[in-house]
Amino acid sequence: MTILETSNLWFKYSGGSEWALREVNLEVSEGEFIILAGRSGCGKSTLLRCFNGLIPHFYDGEMIGYVKVCGLDTREHPPYVLSQYAGMVFQNPDNQLFALTVEADVAFALENLSIPRDEIRERVDWALKIMGIEELRDKSPLELSGGQKQKVAIASILALRPKILLLDEPTSSLDPYSAKQLIDTIVELNQKYRITILIAEHRLDMLLPYASRLIIIDNGRIVLDGNPREILEKNDVVSYGVSTPRVVKVATQLKKVLGDSSNLGTPLSVEELVEIVRRRRYQ
């Protein structure tokens, strides 16, 4: 089922001289896990902003084409409605948190939507539980670590029960260990709760093994869109500013040296490559 679509979408920020998005045609099915990649400034963030209505309602500019989120045309519905379908998590959680307690932060959007008290309580409990941060409930967001803050930010979005979670480089300020934990949680949201994920990221090594689809954007245009394994097998994505995980480089070189492209496949993680080498060793 199509949950998100864009048709011939162009966008130019007011005051900008170039189009930030060019002729974007995209169809996303429910339950997909999509990585948006490309160099800084390629249009990843701009595209995400089109999915929760920040564009065209918050950012001024010229928009051509349309975006439909769960069937709703974003031009006709305000962000507070759209964010109940597609919720956004930003790079810096500090920009998203402001209440005195974690619980109040997670409840905030729901209170604004005049949701009944009992339901707010139920949804907040649920969101804290699936993010694994129930013990942080009474803490001040100010005293949390970066990774914890980012989980609270996601919980406050999840409380809106969106079908789509949009994440704009959510791990960039986290240390690797916290980044890994956050990614594990995002993967669980996708696999266990069937939440559709669109995540913009520079660091692909932790994410790639879980992604159903990789979209590479260059200069506002979608240049590659498909199965991550196939894309990395056939293309040199570095020229688009996308870092290929080291294991993919090892595997590519190994194929050249061994001279048989058919058997190795394209491993996306250390585990996969080790398994391939092991099989070859003991075959």
Added chain:
Amino acid sequence: MIVFENVEYVYPNGFKALNGINLEIESGEIIALMGENGAGKTTLLKHLNGLLKPTSGRVLIDGVDTRNSTVASLSRKVGIVFQNAEDMFFSPTISEELAFALNNFNFPEEVVKKRVEWALKFMELEEYRDKSPFLLSGGEKKRLALAIILAWSPDIIALDEPTVGQDILQKEKMIQIIKQANQQGKTIIISSHDVEFIADLNPRIILMSRGRIVKDGSAEEVLTDIQLLHECRLIPPQIVSLTSRLDFLGFKPKLARPEEVAVEIARRLR
């Protein structure tokens, strides 16, 4: 030369961020400070130009005790690019932003002009010279912040998490800039938990955890100590994870280029 002697630093709220730091950095070294968020990396960097003064112990920059010096005079020698580059901007245009510190240091006008031109060109920011620094993208802001520091040419350049939000092409460029500045004799100190970036740079690594130095050695030594990295909540570079799990081919954990590892795997498979 930079010397830390038994440095402790306690923030006003009672948090002890540095707990007995002893460290010597020679001129012309490249150093990476690694460790999880909160390990004390940024606090340590802030001691280099006197923004923070030790609660006990002392920091010497080329023999000068930072407690007896001002931030203004130390800054001539030590330039710090903070993680959030935007925090240092306030001028209406990018060229004015670049000129500000130079004017403050009383460089002659024609030198200021020349260095601003050089910095704009070097960091590929020429086309934005008359724009507000706040209109730049995240990656461009980082480049501007670094350009500002490079323009007044301090002997010691400290970079706090320079790769956050940077794509792979910008990271490659960052490595070039760091190496180039180093070849000109600059001491470079980088705080980072980007293990792949640091593995590429291959510097001396000082690994920190909870305000202490837990290991000080070559990139190879530190980044292949998987157990210790784990204790410091860092994840080893992919190449190290890979080689550590190829023990059945006789591999030991090591840091190498992907191409070398591939050739080595092929050789051992034959």
